[in-house]
Amino acid sequence: MTTIDAPRSPHTPATATRKVNWEKWGWIYMRASGILLVVLIFGHLFVNLFLGTGVRAIDFAFVAGKWASPFWKVWDVAMLWLALIHGGNGMRTVINDYAHGRGRTVLLVLVAASVIGLIVLGTLVLTTFDPCPAGAPGNLVPSFCPVNSK
Template identity: 65%
Template sequence: MTADTLAAPRSPQVRKKGANLEKWGWVYMRASGVLLVVLIFGHLFVNLMLGEGIKGIDFAFVAGKFASPFWQWWDVLMLWLALIHGANGMRTIVNDYVTNATARKVLVWALWLSAGLLILLGTLVVFTFDPCLGVTADSMLWETCQG
């Protein structure tokens, strides 16, 4: 039997030793999907339903949320789960449709590299956000940042 043919449905399957990464990827997609639904709807509810709704979302609103460790971790968890979930989904699509092994490997590496870079940058933004950075005397935030 060649690599291009499928085994008979009831034939015994030989599995490689070690961790079954495809199984854990499948489990991750289900678990992260459920958690993302909770995180995203919580995010939307707080941002759009409480307070003034969409009219209340401005720089001060974001600065106030990022001043709280609870909301920092909420947003970072949402960011991490969403990016890893999306990259894993794209990896599955690449594995399904890209037949050239070298191209598949390059694309999967590019996916994980870009997801990792976005996770790193997004995490840095959330935890190092300073609304007073670069504020000058002619800014609306000058008085707030002086206190």
């Protein structure tokens, strides 16, 4: 028979295990990544939606101009990983609250697959990005591209 410790009983070797407490680390991750994401996402929104003409200014050349700087590449990669894992873990919490049995498993697998797939996709896009794709017209690419220096 399984025995349950009395409330507030000390953390004895009988209850302590050597396993990693993933729920605790998930809890800590939500708070640590949350603070970083407040800075990263408000910075992202300020530059892309508030400064200048906001969303009207965004096009391929705008993104290529930003990613010409390693600063924004690192910013966006960090935002991608932190936000998707934070969001995925949040969705896990919500699913565990409302879904049961097989439906719960299916939903958890879908969330995990979306998170992993988008982290891989986004990281590949950021690391292999070419600001001056061959054959692209000069008016669509940044001014520093060779097509614009003739």
